[in-house]
Amino acid sequence: MEWFVNLFSKNRKNKDILYREFNFSFCLKLFTLMVLAGIFFDNPANSINFSVYPLEEAVRLNLRPPVIILSGMILGPIWGSVTGGFIDIFSFFIWHSDMDYMVIFTLLSMLRGFIAGYIFNYFYTNFNIKSVLKSIAIPHIMISALIIPIVLNYKYQVNFISNVVVRLLIHFFTIPLFTLIFYYILKSLKKSKDLKSLHEKLKSMLKIDDLTGLSNRRHFMDFLNKMFSLSKRHDHSLTLLMADLDNFKNINDNYGHHKGDEFLKAVGEILKRKTRNEDLAARIGGDEFMILLPETNINEAINIADRIKRCVANIDILSDNISNTISIGAAELNRDDDVESFLKRADDSLYKAKENGRDRVETFNIDYIQGSKELELS
Numbered sequence: 001m002e003w004f005v006n007l008f009s010k011n012r013k014n015k016d017i018l019y020r021e022f023n024f025s026f027c028l029k030l031f032t033l034m035v036l037a038g039i040f041f042d043n044p045a046n047s048i049n050f051s052v053y054p055l056e057e058a059v060r061l062n063l064r065p066p067v068i069i070l071s072g073m074i075l076g077p078i079w080g081s082v083t084g085g086f087i088d089i090f091s092f093f094i095w096h097s098d099m100d101y102m103v104i105f106t107l108l109s110m111l112r113g114f115i116a117g118y119i120f121n122y123f124y125t126n127f128n129i130k131s132v133l134k135s136i137a138i139p140h141i142m143i144s145a146l147i148i149p150i151v152l153n154y155k156y157q158v159n160f161i162s163n164v165v166v167r168l169l170i171h172f173f174t175i176p177l178f179t180l181i182f183y184y185i186l187k188s189l190k191k192s193k194d195l196k197s198l199h200e201k202l203k204s205m206l207k208i209d210d211l212t213g214l215s216n217r218r219h220f221m222d223f224l225n226k227m228f229s230l231s232k233r234h235d236h237s238l239t240l241l242m243a244d245l246d247n248f249k250n251i252n253d254n255y256g257h258h259k260g261d262e263f264l265k266a267v268g269e270i271l272k273r274k275t276r277n278e279d280l281a282a283r284i285g286g287d288e289f290m291i292l293l294p295e296t297n298i299n300e301a302i303n304i305a306d307r308i309k310r311c312v313a314n315i316d317i318l319s320d321n322i323s324n325t326i327s328i329g330a331a332e333l334n335r336d337d338d339v340e341s342f343l344k345r346a347d348d349s350l351y352k353a354k355e356n357g358r359d360r361v362e363t364f365n366i367d368y369i370q371g372s373k374e375l376e377l378s
Helices: 002-007 024-041 064-075 077-095 103-123 129-156 160-207 217-234 248-255 257-273 298-313 339-355 366-377
Strands: 048-051 058-061 238-245 280-285 288-294 326-332 361-363
Touching: 024 064, 024 077, 064 077, 064 103, 064 129, 064 160, 077 103, 103 129, 129 160, 160 217, 217 238, 217 280, 217 288, 217 339, 238 257, 238 298, 238 339, 248 257, 257 280, 257 288, 257 298, 288 298, 298 326, 298 361, 326 339, 339 361
Parallel strands: 326 361
Antiparallel strands: 048 058, 238 288, 238 326, 280 288
């Protein structure tokens, strides 16, 4: 049962050619393209009839079976079998309606796509010439050179031995040819996947701080500007935490920069754990961090900051009795803020935490400052 369920999942062993998400919409588009191609190639005008002397049997060669096999290899066994069934049914009513319809041939077409898809995607773990060859050869020989001659012999009394010999002779030449063609088609898909992976990696490098795995300054500022505009427009709360490790220079001086890096990584992991998916934590530089908390008021932000502070104090990377402390300043967006003033109030809050003894969370009371200025003017 588990084997059957896995066929419907995306957990293929061979993921070398999955250059994008193979969701239902994308698979349906490729399926439609493959069905149209298979029907086109099943046109008797696009087929070649082989007659091998002195054998009496002739075999019609077209590209419908390879299209079904390729569908299974790219889309997987389930989509491959469905493609084979649709191609066979529609091709019959378009090109061969003067003949007797046999369900067995539709089932064999479906089996062809299923076997090819299963071998390539679940038997092999990577894309190479061997996986392509076997994915083509096994269903081709099993169905075209063995099962179909049995059916033809039973139904139409076609000589079984001579029919098998003719088909094997044709496959001797066509399977290597199809293998090379399919190999380069699939190789182009793999290159697309590699390029996409490289592109995603480069995009990630532009956003992520290598040491901590948090966002970098540039990405954080882009996110801050975006959330600032949204919060202003919809009158939503937005709070900024600005944090700085206390006496971090002493850690580097006493334990070495490698210990300092370990400590920064540990802080990065704490910030990831203690923030929500909609929040963004960043390393701004050195031992300075910022956390943006959308839909969060100042009281909620202080609770988050306190949890972060306690977790930092429990980091056990350093020995002796060295205390691991962090100072955090918090500022909530108000209607008169612009981005610069918002950042400035968070920075002033952090400075206040440092001035008041470190290892604490502070906010900057804007009302108090405005009141002081009014007194000075009077």
